[in-house]
Amino acid sequence: MGLNSKFWWKWLLVGGTFCFSLTNIPALAQETGFINLYNTGVDIRLGARYFERQCSRCHGLDAKGNDETGAPDLTVRLSRASSDAGVFRIIREGIAGTAMLPVSADVPDPQVWQLVTYIASLNTDPANFDLPGSVAAGAALFTGRGDCGSCHMVGGVGGRRGPDLSRVGERRDPDELKTDLIDPNETVLPRWWTIRATATDGTVVEGWRMGEDTFGIRLIDANANLWSFSKEQMQSYERVEDSTMPSYAQTFSESEIDDLVAYLFSLRKEN
Amino acid sequence: MKRLAILLVSLSLAVQVSAQEEPFQTTMTPAFSPVTWERLLNAADEPENWLMYSGNLSSQRFSKLDQINTSNVADLELKWAYQIPVIDRAETVPIVVDGIMFITEAPSNVVAVDARTGRRYWRYDHDLPEDLRICCGRNNRGVAILGETLFMSTLDAHLVALDARTGNLLWDVAVADYAKGYSKTAAPLIVKDKVVTGVAGGEFGIRGFIDAYDPATGERLWRTYTIAGPGNPDVSSWSEDSWQTGGGASWITGSYDPELNQIYWGTGNPGPDWNGDARLGDNLYSDSALALNADNGEIEWYFQFTPHDVHDWDAIQVPILADINYQGRLRKVMMWANRNAFYYTIDRENGDFLVGKPYALQTWAQGLDENGRPIRVPGMFPTYEGIVVSPSIGGATNWWSPAFSPQTGLFYVNAFDGEQKFFKRDEEYTEGERFTGGGGQYIQPIDTYFSAIRALDPSTGDIRWEFPIQPRSSAGISTTAGNLLFSGSVDGYFYALDARTGEELWNVSLGARVHAAPMTFSVDGEQFVTIAAGNVVMTFGLKD
Incomplete structure (x- = not known):
């Protein structure tokens, strides 16, 4: 989309009002025969409002989930639904045997579709980011000078002294990845x-x-x-409680960090 | 402000623990060393570990551990419980390697825990599509291990390899297309340098197979179809093109004889299950035991228990291998109590039929001929109106693991004396949809019928003793050198019998259906017994 919007999803979280269409939704929906027509920025905003009222108690205001309630993180790829229609069904029908109850039968379908659109908007679709770095150059740094594989696995190859990065692009946005490289102690799981x-x-x-x-x-x-x-x-x-990973601020130039970020952000299940 | 908070939590936290009166007795060693093929081959000789689904390659489910035995089993107490977070019916048999237990969970997840405490090291959650085609619940029965890698079947018909130390995903291959009705639930079997695995989907008109994969890469090394196809003369056992939807799923874990280099594996019902009109003939190799060459997967012999099955009596039982005295000579045999209510002893070198007798209530066959082929009672095929036949659709036994104790020389099976009314229906095949051609119903409440643990002499098929179970059981069995037999029941009991006599020695009510098989292991010289019941994996040991 050419939308260099590293903060766009945060605006949405606080109820921002700008509009754009999520081009991936019709494509996904077609696979299962459903088409979510409620896919505008207004729908996202209305979906977000409903989410805050009805869903955030378990999933959190940031939709990042909650171990205590057992509610999963909705900002990453969902394990129980792989399409908009699947998310719609879960919201409509709930998940038997879990705390995920169906929405009230009084809630009209369009409102549920807006919620689906909002949840889809939380997933950091790489198409929404126009990153300055080069994925190929980042991959070369990762395996070459950075020797990142001595501690991290990607695709089943690498070390065990750090997190498996095979799908890190699904759970960290580019800003977070950059911080991870420059200041690993900022967030240590x-x-x-x-x-x-x-x-x-x-x-x-x-x-x-x-x-x-x-x-x-x-x-x-x-x-x-x-x-x-x-x-x-x-x-x-x-x-x-510090990280055992060193800072790479001095090891790599700013553009090399950008390359690494581009590569890490590209690491998703599809790859 | 955020930065300040990070600084605060970054400070090292030093905690002094007051010295205990009793110092730690054992030497601490890092848990888990690589599980080589050599270790798997000799798994029976390291009884502290339970290295594969059925304990060892001969699948006897017999452990040489005897610390817990007939004299002290009454002193068992719960040591720990692990609650599986996804609610379903646990069918898992954990494996234990050097003090680490690997438990599979519904639907297709794995957790690694400290086998002494049940506390978690790591977990792996498998992504699943939302439109799975599964017949019988979201189950997974266990993992296999080779080196430092675990292998697991998943409900979307994938095979995944995980790093046993971290749970990291190493590779993930699609064994078959789940949208066509394939799924996978059984633990794979490691044979030398291959991961051997079957497939489920017998109620969806699949064509079954058994596959071998490269453990390092997930590359498929061979595939043997369990349903004869073009180029194989046995395709003539299927009328017209019915072999294409012939079923023959392989949803169980097989066994291996290293001397004969043969893999033994059972196959499931022909498709559609209850209407055989469109698949006239014996329907090879459905409902059969297959002996495969381990190097290339070629079928070296087969033994079909139920030719042209119309009652859904899968030969999905774990083949138990042993060398026994038969008519004055030591024979390499395979023991098999089939879902069709007959027990068989088969020469595993060539598939020759040695012994066959009913071990549970049956009304469908007058007996077996000299080749072990059933002599059918006329008029027992399902009808549109329904006809009552024993055993029931679930069978006289099912996938529930049987056991063999070399100490007692007895084969143990969980037998169900049931009956059901079988119906036939006409059905067209549609890809990815159920393709069963009928069904069944109980004519009395199911609690009218009972199970029993039956102990058989494999050289004659005679029943030596039985332990009646009310209401019934769908649990597997294990035996130990302590002359114990462990099993469970649908109403939530876990119990120990004297394997020599069937005498009840201990029981505990676990409060939910036991639908898995028990296993035993030891850590630092202390023996434990583990069973999954309901949604919980429980481990018992002797009182301290």
Whole structure:
């Protein structure tokens, strides 16, 4: 669309009013025989308003989901629906055996379609971004000078010292990816915190935190060994909530960072 | 402000844990070393682990562990439970490798947990399309492992490979097109350097097959159709082009004999299930045991249990392999209690029929001839009005794992003495739609009928003892060197019997249907028994 709108989705979240059509919706809908006609900016806004009232209690105002309620993140590819028609059906019928109830029968279909359009708009469609970097150049840096594969897997190849990036473009937008490269400590998922544990027999194990609870800790160390400790087995343990990834601000030029961002943002299931 | 918050949480958190009175006794070792083919070949010799769906390649579901035995099994207590977050009916048999348990969940997910505590290391969630074609629930029965890679079937008929240390997806291949009615639920079987796997969809007019894949890349190495087609003289066992929608799904995990280099695998019903008018003939190789050359997949022999089946009696049972004394000679046999209510002992070198007898209520056959072919009772085919036949559609047994104990020499099966009225209907094939040609109904409430664990002598087919189960059971069985037999029931009991006599030794009410098979393992010298019931995986051990 040529819409360089790295913030467009954030505007939508706060109820922005500009209009554009989501060209991907009719294409998706055709596959299943449904066509969502409620696909304008106004529909997105009305869908967002309905979402805030009816859906955000479980899915969050930012639609990013909530472990406590079991509500999934709706801003990434949905695991239970692969088309607009599928999302429509879930909203209409609910998901049996879960907290996802159907919307009231009084809600007219057009309103549900607007909600579908709003949810679709949250998914960071790469077609909506005109990034300055080159995907090919970024891929070369990733496997070459950056040696990113020593810690990260892409497509089943790479290391285990960092997150699998095979589909990172579905869950991080370009701004976030850039920050991840320049300032890895900005956002560190608890899975990537490190723990240094000293057992009562003096053994010291250090690794990434796969799981931690009141009574135990599970780690993966730098050699990909898995460890499980009961806290009773430890003299002490230390938790570091920084990232083990270095900043690449000095390693790469600004345009190279752009290339890496373009490459990472291109990593999706289709690839 | 956000930056400040990040700084605060970035500070190291040091926690001192007060020293315990009892210091940690065992040496801490990193869990999980690669599972080589050599380890899988000798899986029975590392009973602390449960390395594949049926325990070992001969699928005996017998463990050499004996810490829990007939003298102390009454002291079992719950050690931990793992709640599967997606509500469905758990049919999983976890595997355990060096203290790590891999559990599959409905619909097609995997979780890795500490086998001692049930606490999670990682999970993998598989994306599924919303228009799946599945006959019988959103099930998955388990993973296979080779090296550091797990292999899992998925409901959209894919085979996925996962890094066993992190759950990262390594590859994902479409085995078949789910939109045509194919799906996958069974644990794959590792045979040397191949991942061997079957397919479900027998109620959708598929043409079944068994495949082998390269574990490193997911490339398909061979495919053997379970329904004879053009170029194969056995296609003459199908009238006209009916082989094209002939069914013969392979929705179970097979077995392997390394000496004979043969893979043994069962095949499902011919399609459509209950109306055989358009598929006259024996319908090879539906309802059969197939022996495949492990290197190229070629069928070396087959044994068809139910020629021209019209009752949906899939030969989807786990083939149990053992060397037993038969008429004064040690024979390499395959033991098979079929859904059609007959028990068979077959020479697995060549498929010769040795022993065959009913092990459950049946009214459809007068017996078996000298080749093991059933002698049908006339007039037992489904009709438009309906006709009552035993066993029921679900069968005298089903996919529920049987077991064999080399210690007792007995074969154990969960048998159901049921009956049903079978109906025939006319049906045209439409791709991706159900293609069954009829159905069945109980003529009395199902709780009228009962199951039993039956212990058979494989050299004669005689029933040595039975343990009646009310109302009934759809659970698998395991036995141990502690002379124990573990199984469960639909009303939520998990119990232990004396494998020699059938005497009940222990039971616990788990509150939901047991629809999986138990398995046993040990960590740091302590034996555990695990069973899935309802939506929960539960692990039991002796009281501390």
